[in-house]
Amino acid sequence: xxxxxxxxxxxxxxxxxxxxxxxxxxxxxxxxxxxxxxxxxxxxxxxxxxxxxxxxxxxxxxxxxxxxxxxxxxxxxxxxxxxxxxxxxxxxxxxxxxxxxxxxxxxxxxxxxxxxxxxxxxxxxxxxxxxxxxxxxxxxxxxxxxxxxxxxxxxxxxxxxxxxxxxxxxxxxxxxxxxxxxxxxxxxxxxxxxxxxxxxxxxxxxxxxxxxxxxxxxxxxxxxxxxxxxxxxxxxxxxxxxxxxxxxxxxxxxxxxxxxxxxxxxxxxxxxxxxx
Amino acid sequence: xxxxxxxxxxxxxxxxxxxxxxxxxxxxxxxxxxxxxxxxxxxxxxxxxxxxxxxxxxxxxxxxxxxxxxxxxxxxxxxxxxxxxxxxxxxxxxxxxxxxxxxxxxxxxxxxxxxxxxxxxxxxxxxxxxxxxxxxxxxxxxxxxxxxxxxxxxxxxxxxxxxxxxxxxxxxxxxxxxxxxxxxxxxxxxxxxxxxxxxxxxxxxxxxxxxxxxxxxxxxxxxxxxxxxxxxxxxxxxxxxxxxxxxxxxxxxxxxxxxxxxxxxxxxxxxxxxxx
Numbered sequence: 297x298x299x300x301x302x303x304x305x306x307x308x309x310x311x312x313x314x315x316x317x318x319x320x321x322x323x324x325x326x327x328x329x330x331x332x333x334x335x336x337x338x339x340x341x342x343x344x345x346x347x348x349x350x351x352x353x354x355x356x357x358x359x360x361x362x363x364x365x366x367x368x369x370x371x372x373x374x375x376x377x378x379x380x381x382x383x384x385x386x387x388x389x390x391x392x393x394x395x396x397x398x399x400x401x402x403x404x405x406x407x408x409x410x411x412x413x414x415x416x417x418x419x420x421x422x423x424x425x426x427x428x429x430x431x432x433x434x435x436x437x438x439x440x441x442x443x444x445x446x447x448x449x450x451x452x453x454x455x456x457x458x459x460x461x462x463x464x465x466x467x468x469x470x471x472x473x474x475x476x477x478x479x480x481x482x483x484x485x486x487x488x489x490x491x492x493x494x495x496x497x498x499x500x501x502x503x504x505x506x507x508x509x510x511x512x513x514x515x516x517x518x519x520x521x522x523x524x525x526x527x528x529x530x531x532x533x534x535x536x537x538x539x540x541x542x543x544x545x546x547x548x549x550x551x552x553x554x555x556x557x558x559x560x561x562x563x564x565x566x567x568x569x570x571x572x
Numbered sequence: 573x574x575x576x577x578x579x580x581x582x583x584x585x586x587x588x589x590x591x592x593x594x595x596x597x598x599x600x601x602x603x604x605x606x607x608x609x610x611x612x613x614x615x616x617x618x619x620x621x622x623x624x625x626x627x628x629x630x631x632x633x634x635x636x637x638x639x640x641x642x643x644x645x646x647x648x649x650x651x652x653x654x655x656x657x658x659x660x661x662x663x664x665x666x667x668x669x670x671x672x673x674x675x676x677x678x679x680x681x682x683x684x685x686x687x688x689x690x691x692x693x694x695x696x697x698x699x700x701x702x703x704x705x706x707x708x709x710x711x712x713x714x715x716x717x718x719x720x721x722x723x724x725x726x727x728x729x730x731x732x733x734x735x736x737x738x739x740x741x742x743x744x745x746x747x748x749x750x751x752x753x754x755x756x757x758x759x760x761x762x763x764x765x766x767x768x769x770x771x772x773x774x775x776x777x778x779x780x781x782x783x784x785x786x787x788x789x790x791x792x793x794x795x796x797x798x799x800x801x802x803x804x805x806x807x808x809x810x811x812x813x814x815x816x817x818x819x820x821x822x823x824x825x826x827x828x829x830x831x832x833x834x835x836x837x838x839x840x841x842x843x844x845x846x847x848x
Contacts, residue, residue, distance in 0.1 A: 412780040416845075432777055461777045474766050475778040479786040485818040486758060487841035493814060494750050496847040501708055501737045502751040503848055504688040509785040510755040515845045518838035522831050529826055536823050538769060542761040543819075547812050550805055555798050562794035565763035569692075569791045571772040572779055 297448075300325040300356030302349070302371065304337045306415065307387050308362025309423025312342045314456040317425045325352045336420050353378055358448060361386040366523040369397050376401050383445040385409050389472060390527040391436045391465040404442040407449040408465060410434045410472065411458065416515035429457035434472075436465040473531035478539060480513050480521055481532065487514035573724075576601040576632030578625070578647065580613045582691065583663050584638025585699025588618045590732040593701045601628045612696050629654055634724060637662040642799040645673050652677050659721040661685050665748060666803040667712045667741040680718040683725040684741060686710045686748065687734065692791035705733035710748075712741040749807035754815060756789050756797055757808065763790035 299321040301308045308326075315321040326343035328334050334346045352359065359375065361368045365388040375384055376399060385407040388394055398406045413431035415422070433453045438446050453460055463471070490499060490511070525532055549558040575597040577584045584602075591597040602619035604610050610622045629635065635651065637644045641664040651660055652675060661683040664670055674682045689707035691698070709729045714722050729736055739747070766775060766787070801808055825834040 412778050414780060414782065431780065434778070471770065471774045471778050474770050475775065475783050476780060478765070479762060479783050481822055482758060482762060482819075483782075483786060484838050484841040485815060485822055486755060487844040488818045488821075488837065489754070489811070489815045490750050491840065491844050492818075493811070494747065498747045499751065499844070499847055501735075502688055502710070502747050504690060504707065504752060506690065506759075506789045507751050507755050508848065509788055510759060511844055511848070512785055513782045514838075514841040516838075516842075518835040518842065521838055522835040525826050525834065526829070526831055529829075533823065533827060535765070535769070536819065539761060539765045540819065542764045542768075543758075543812065543816065545764075546757055546761055547809065550801050551809060553802070553805075555802055558801065559794040559798040561764065562760050562790075562792075562797055564767065565760040565790040566792075566794065568763040568767050568775070568787055571775055572784065572787070 297321055297357035298323045298325065298355050299358045299360065300327065300347075300352035301343065301360045301362055302327045302352070303361065303363035303367070304328055304333070304342050304420050304423070305362065306418050306422040306427070307411070308360065309337070309340070309342045309420045310425070310427030311360060311362060311387070311456075313423055313425035314428055315452070318455050320452060320455050323355075325355060327352050333420070340420055340423070342420055342423060349374055353382070356382060358383045358385065358452070361388070364388075364520045364523045365390050365394065365527050368394055372397060372399070372402075378402060378405060380405070380442075381444075383407060383448045385449060387411055389476065389524045391434075391468045391472075393527045395437050395440070395465045403440055405445055407438075407441060407445055408436040409449065409453075410436070410468065412476070416512050418517050418520070426457075428453075431458055432461055433458045434461045434463050434468050436463055436468050438462055469528050470531050473528055473535050477524060477528055477532050478535040480516060481525070481536060482539065483511055483514040484521075487511045573597055573633035574599045574601065574631055575634045575636065576603065576623075576628035577619065577636045577638055578603045578628070579637065579639035579643070580604055580609070580618050580696050580699070581638065582694050582698040582703070583687070584636065585613070585616070585618045585696045586701065586703035587636060587638060587663070587732075589699055589701035590704055591728070594731050596728060596731050599631075601631060603628050609696070616696055616699070618696060618699060625650055629658070632658060634659045634661065634728070637664070640664075640796045640799045641666050641670065641803050644670055648673060648675070648678075654678060654681060656681070656718075657720075659683060659724045661725060663687055665752065665800045667710075667744045667748075669803040671713050671716070671741045679716055681721055683714070683717055683721055684712040685725065685729075686712070686744065688752070692788050694793050694796070702733075704729075707734055708737055709734045710737045710739050710744050712739055712744050714738055745804050746807050749804055749811050753800060753804055753808050754811040756792060757801070757812060758815065759787055759790040760797075763787045
């Protein structure tokens with residue numbers, strides 16, 4: 297088939313490489329923002345051709361939206377006239393607002409997907425052909441799609457080596473909040489805390505593995521993550537409150553020197569790793 | 573020289589392997605808690621001999637305390653009668669309370685060291701011979717030590733491939749708090765938040781790299797970390813308050829939909845990685 301990918305950063309670029317690697321797409325078209333990106337994408341051989349949106353729509357059996365979640369929303373009106381056979385798919389980190397904003401005309405075509413994989417890197421240069429292998433993709437509200445679009449999506453993700461989980465979009469946004477969006481908010485806060493208190497010399501001298509891991513996702517793109525926080529606002533605020541409760545618990549245990557209880561509380565946190 | 577190591581978990585066991593690997597010690601003695609540990613340590617060939625504390629004191633040119641920080645404090649009285657030539661060294665994650673608790677009789681012998689390296693793993697089985705290589709060790713208040721003890725410590729850490737940073741113990745505890753102790757408190761809280769809200773099935777399905785990194789140190793030993801939080805209580809409470817301010821900032825920006833400011837705040841967090 298022919299795959300058209302809108303946005304060729306880490307997610308879109310890696311998908312472009314994967315569909316070529318596994319022989320899923322004979323031809324891959326890309327759509328990017330500007331001439332500089334066009335040159336970069338072609339130099340990196342991510343796609344066969346960079347085309348305008350109209351050509352991409354006409355030629356593709358599958359159109360993939362691999363852009364920040366607010367840009368997905370802005371792009372949807374341009375896809376209203378695709379034919380019944382063309383599958384549209386987004387790879388955004390939020391799902392409820394997106395599925396709600398897909399108009400009836402293309403709702404059957406539109407597969408809401410969230411590959412649960414990412415690094416703090418972004419841009420076309422970060423794209424790698426095995427980025428998705430062994431990871432999970434969440435597909436939401438498939439009951440709203442026509443079966444041949446679902447089949448196309450399932451085949452694609454299976455062939456690039458992903459584990460498929462089906463979920464309601466609302467439910468997805470709650471789980472993705474706790475497992476990804478809240479941790480990002482925390483990492484950004486930790487990075488800003490350390491930057492406001494510590495001098496660069498001490499940071500360089502004393503950063504060990506734990507801190508590097510905890511602050512890694514604070515390197516993520518502000519534009520991409522502002523959009524995600526915006527679209528998952530209510531869940532994120534709730535999860536921040538729950539996290540706050542746990543920070544209050546540990547603070548109270550330390551302040552009042554309840555060290556036996558503190559050890560027990562830490563032991564409870566340890567059990568996460570029995571299931572992970 | 574002969575090295576005697578008290579405690580043969582990740583830190584002590586890895587040091588035992590390193591001093592053998594680099595030919596720094598001809599003989600390595602170990603002191604452990606019980607018969608089961610003795611068997612484990614000998615089966616793993618971490619030391620040449622497991623001995624009692626009196627033999628270890630008599631035979632060692634360098635005694636290393638590689639036990640949790642409260643256990644270090646409890647052990648010090650047993651070391652009061654070492655001779656002038658014997659160097660004592662601790663590897664604890666807090667330094668101020670420890671140096672304050674070293675009696676005058678052995679203050680000149682006692683090197684306060686904190687190798688800034690660790691994983692969530694612990695116990696003798698976790699020990700590896702290149703654990704310390706390429707990492708930083710902080711040495712505190714060396715002005716209170718006799719020069720030949722300092723020389724012995726500097727040589728040891730240089731030979732096992734560590735970068736040496738000298739620091740006041742009080743200052744160390746502040747920096748170590750922000751760069752290590754606070755991140756641990758946050759990681760334990762995040763793990764407990766997710767455990768209290770999410771079911772195991774969703775955690776397994778949706779845990780991607782970011783969450784795994786952020787919750788990794790929540791696997792750390794509760795006993796070891798309760799001691800550290802106890803000894804660095806005041807700094808930790810201060811740092812938790814500062815982190816709280818930053819969580820309040822991001823919460824307020826999201827709640828009031830100040831998304832341009834939110835992106836700027838994230839951008840500030842990004843700059844951490846220009847220096848790391």
